[in-house]
Amino acid sequence: MEPLSKQNCIPCTGNAAKVTEEEMNELLKEIPQWQVKEVSEELHLERAYKFPDFQKALAFTQQVGESAEQAGHHPAILTEWGKVTVSWWTHAINGLHRNDFIMAARTDDLAAQ
Numbered sequence: 001m002e003p004l005s006k007q008n009c010i011p012c013t014g015n016a017a018k019v020t021e022e023e024m025n026e027l028l029k030e031i032p033q034w035q036v037k038e039v040s041e042e043l044h045l046e047r048a049y050k051f052p053d054f055q056k057a058l059a060f061t062q063q064v065g066e067s068a069e070q071a072g073h074h075p076a077i078l079t080e081w082g083k084v085t086v087s088w089w090t091h092a093i094n095g096l097h098r099n100d101f102i103m104a105a106r107t108d109d110l111a112a113q
C-alpha cells in the first residue's frame with residue numbers, strides 16, 4: 001500500500017462513509033502525532049506544529065492552504081507566533097473520512113520539508 005500522503009482524496013458527498021473505529025486506529029499509526037478530538041459532537045483530527053517565528057508559521061499555513069486547494073479538501077488553520085494548529089474533518093459527513101487522514105499525512109510531509 002502506498003504511504004497515506006500519496007493516496008488520492010476522493011470527492012466526498014453526504015453519503016460518504018465515516019471511518020470505523022478500527023480503520024481510525026489503523027490510520028492513526030501513520031500519523032502518530034495527530035490527536036482525535038471531539039468538537040461539537042464531531043470527531044476532528046488536530047495537530048499543532050511549532051516554528052521559530054511568525055513568518056515561518058505563515059509560510060507553512062500558505063503551503064497547507066495550497067495543498068488543500070489542490071485536493072479540494074480544506075482544513076481549519078490557526079496561525080499564531082511560532083505555532084500553527086491544523087484541523088481536518090469532513091464537513092459533508094460531520095466527521096472523519098479517509099480523506100482527512102490522507103491530508104493529515106500530507107500536512108506532516110510539508111512540515112518535514
Ligand SMILES: C[C@H](O)[C@H](O)[C@H]1CNC2=NC(N)=NC(=O)C2=N1
Nearest residue numbers: 072073074075089090091092093
Ligand atoms: C463543494 C466542495 O467540494 C465541498 O464543499 C468540499 C470542499 N472542501 C471540503 N473540505 C473538508 N474538509 N470537508 C468537506 O466536506 C469539504 N467539502
